Amino acid sequence: MEKTFYIKTLGCQMNVHDSEKIAGILEGQGYRAAAEQDGADLVVINTCSIREKADQKFFSELGKICRTKAEKPDLQVAVAGCIAQQQGRRIRSRFPQVDLVFGPQNIPRLPDLLRNARGRPVATDENPDFHLETVPTRRREVFRAWVSIMYGCDNFCSYCIVPHTRGRERSRPVVDIISEITGLASNGCIEVTLLGQNVNSYGKGLMDGAAFPELLEKVAQIERLKRIRFVTSHPKDLSPELIGSYQRLAKLCSHIHLPLQSGSDRILERMNRRYTVNQYREKVGWLRAARPDIAITTDIIVGFPGETQADFDRTMALVREVGYDGIFAFKYSKRPHTQAVRFDDHVSEEEKAIRLDEVLSVQEDIGEIRNQALVGSKQSVLVEGHVPNETGWLSGRTSGNKIVHFEAPEDVIGNLVSVQITEGYRFSLKGNLIS
Numbered sequence: 505m506e507k508t509f510y511i512k513t514l515g516c517q518m519n520v521h522d523s524e525k526i527a528g529i530l531e532g533q534g535y536r537a538a539a540e541q542d543g544a545d546l547v548v549i550n551t552c553s554i555r556e557k558a559d560q561k562f563f564s565e566l567g568k569i570c571r572t573k574a575e576k577p578d579l580q581v582a583v584a585g586c587i588a589q590q591q592g593r594r595i596r597s598r599f600p601q602v603d604l605v606f607g608p609q610n611i612p613r614l615p616d617l618l619r620n621a622r623g624r625p626v627a628t629d630e631n632p633d634f635h636l637e638t639v640p641t642r643r644r645e646v647f648r649a650w651v652s653i654m655y656g657c658d659n660f661c662s663y664c665i666v667p668h669t670r671g672r673e674r675s676r677p678v679v680d681i682i683s684e685i686t687g688l689a690s691n692g693c694i695e696v697t698l699l700g701q702n703v704n705s706y707g708k709g710l711m712d713g714a715a716f717p718e719l720l721e722k723v724a725q726i727e728r729l730k731r732i733r734f735v736t737s738h739p740k741d742l743s744p745e746l747i748g749s750y751q752r753l754a755k756l757c758s759h760i761h762l763p764l765q766s767g768s769d770r771i772l773e774r775m776n777r778r779y780t781v782n783q784y785r786e787k788v789g790w791l792r793a794a795r796p797d798i799a800i801t802t803d804i805i806v807g808f809p810g811e812t813q814a815d816f817d818r819t820m821a822l823v824r825e826v827g828y829d830g831i832f833a834f835k836y837s838k839r840p841h842t843q844a845v846r847f848d849d850h851v852s853e854e855e856k857a858i859r860l861d862e863v864l865s866v867q868e869d870i871g872e873i874r875n876q877a878l879v880g881s882k883q884s885v886l887v888e889g890h891v892p893n894e895t896g897w898l899s900g901r902t903s904g905n906k907i908v909h910f911e912a913p914e915d916v917i918g919n920l921v922s923v924q925i926t927e928g929y930r931f932s933l934k935g936n937l938i939s
């Protein structure tokens with residue numbers, strides 16, 4: 505009988521896309537996706553270790569699944585992702601019920617690992633020779649897709665675990681990316697998001713010498729494709745040429761996620777971010793000159809070791825000055841193997857919580873003002889699906905990546921439509937369908 509699998513994905517878009525790859529491999533191995541975890545023959549947890557909280561969430565989740573296995577011995581349990589890469593041996597000794605452990609760089613080995621599951625393999629090789637782009641992907645939607653253009657990261661920000669779990673930076677050749685997106689577009693994909701830890705440095709080490717702006721130009725020439733997004737950008741590598749792409753390429757969506765992390769030069773230096781507040785500020789100005797309606801979102805870490813009240817006040821001042829469209833803010837948490845673990849001037853949990861509340865509450869007000877400024881405007885919206893529990897209401901995203909709710913027939917799902925914005929809230933918009 506056909507076996508079924510269920511993948512539980514924790515963490516970022518990279519992980520979501522990795523899960524599409526894991527699903528593609530499993531389907532190629534004769535497995536079928538199960539709608540729910542209960543009853544699946546194989547459960548894969550694709551883990552995230554970017555923050556301590558995600559780490560704790562995973563261990564509690566794994567404990568529950570392993571208890572299920574006591575009642576259902578045939579259940580196979582696999583642990584993938586960044587925690588698997590970092591703590592493979594520990595997972596194996598703490599949870600002997602786990603059948604397979606494999607890190608993000610070892611996903612292509614999954615068919616082999618499944619064949620040898622009795623040996624309870626732990627696959628955490630670093631920078632292996634097999635490449636993720638060679639494995640099939642099972643995407644959930646036809647009309648939009650994520651496409652990895654590079655893997656790993658060379659930046660070693662002092663708080664970040666990613667270079668330790670995803671390895672060194674490696675860009676895919678332009679021809680491979682264009683061929684993948686052309687195939688997606690001919691099957692009905694109208695929006696693509698180019699993925700990488702730092703897409704702005706795309707091309708480093710490639711023989712064809714293409715940099716990210718040239719890649720964007722080529723992607724924009726793909727006829728049926730209507731929208732291009734990318735994530736994530738490192739401010740130090742955001743070049744004037746790339747900013748110019750917002751002037752040249754109409755298909756490039758009016759949004760950039762530009763992680764600030766801190767508004768204090770002293771803290772940025774300790775974070776090893778390699779830009780100053782003034783350089784960041786200047787690039788925001790260039791972006792707004794190139795594309796006046798651009799939406800800018802960011803990441804902020806509060807309570808980084810050594811962050812004083814004055815440093816935090818500088819962050820708050822910049823948050824107000826830039827006027828972000830959205831902020832992902834987090835309390836700093838120690839991650840193993842990172843440089844910041846060795847800093848000894850840690851901020852108390854209580855103080856971190858106060859700073860987090862402040863940044864989120866100020867941003868809520870800024871977000872509402874930014875969204876209300878769109879009332880009366882006509883927005884092109886890619887319709888993504890139904891609004892839960894609201895019959896007849898659909899949800900989609902503007903070019904600026906803002907969520908819009910509006911009434912429309914469901915046959916517009918997967919299409920670009922025009923919506924007149926009537927209300928602006930803290931985190932979303934409401935509107936009327938025009939066409």
Ligand code: SF4
Pocket residue numbers: 657658659660661664665666667701702738
């Ligand atoms: S750029 Fe810095 S924060 Fe981003 S993945 Fe690389 S090391 Fe981590």
